[in-house]
């Protein structure tokens with residue numbers, strides 16, 4: 001049984017040159033845990049925010065730290081009460097206490113589900129964190145119902161492109177903002193109204209909605225209060241300030257910030273939608289594990305459509 005893993009680590013905040021791939025201890029799995037050989041792992045904005053020191057929950061005293069929250073791989077060792085066996089293909093969303101940008105990871109209960117059969121490992125690794133953020137924002141926090149109207153900011157991004165499809169699968173009417181270059185892409189995902197955020201003002205074009213899913217913050221959120229019906233909701237994957245809460249009260253809407261949580265049940269539900277052909281996964285770029293710094297630069301500094309994934313087989 002392997003006792004070490006090669007992992008992407010940060011010892012001090014900085015640019016992508018602060019990333020190191022190094023060997024770390026790999027604990028033995030308890031009865032309800034797994035050790036997984038990682039085939040592919042995704043990069044999310046939280047990874048470059050932790051690396052550059054702008055993620056508020058991770059301070060310098062929390063370093064060194066392994067990055068990465070989601071992955072796809074094959075079970076190597078399965079605890080007898082884990083519900084899996086060696087050789088199972090899984091995809092997983094890890095709790096914040098470990099990192100998934102590694103060649104082997106320990107998986108705890110409620111973090112893994114069977115990999116969608118219709119996806120390869122690179123595609124499957126793109127899904128867990130983004131999908132659960134979209135799912136929980138729309139349904140658990142946002143309470144979106146069939147027949148309601150939702151505005152999803154950044155429908156072209158990692159989270160947003162899945163959110164557009166989940167909302168359509170639920171039977172909602174969907175407006176979304178994105179760069180003009182991606183208008184056809186998000187229309188192809190089923191969006192009913194698409195606004196080029198660089199050239200148009202969504203609050204002048206979108207009729208009032210029941211829910212805004214805020215994946216952008218800043219000015220986009222500040223203008224969102226004007227498009228929500230009285231009694232409607234805003235779910236934000238970014239922080240809400242006192243001033244935001246006051247604006248929500250003035251507008252007669254509820255606003256809630258959330259952080260995505262692990263859930264095997266939701267991963268399984270998402271896998272069913274994917275295998276039923278109702279949800280497609282967009283992987284914009286794939287990088288070899290050793291090129292993780294380039295993957296960070298791409299996600300942090302360039303236009304994104306869908307997800308960036310590390311291929312651990314390369």
Ligand SMILES: NC(=O)c1ccc[n+]([C@@H]2O[C@H](COP(=O)([O-])OP(=O)(O)OC[C@H]3O[C@@H](n4cnc5c(N)ncnc54)[C@H](OP(=O)(O)O)[C@@H]3O)[C@@H](O)[C@H]2O)c1
Pocket residue numbers: 044045046129130133153154155156157158159160177178179197215216220236237238258259260299302303304305306307
């Ligand atoms: N709370 C949580 O648990 C949680 C979980 C996941 C993500 N998040 C946060 O949610 C945000 C989105 O995550 P992600 O993974 O989807 O990021 P991503 O893949 O980098 O996508 C971000 C998208 O936002 C678009 N965008 C930028 N400015 C915009 C604007 N003013 N209006 C509309 N779209 C705009 C970008 O389009 P262009 O490239 O064309 O500009 C890009 O496609 C990040 O800030 C992330 O940290 C929070």
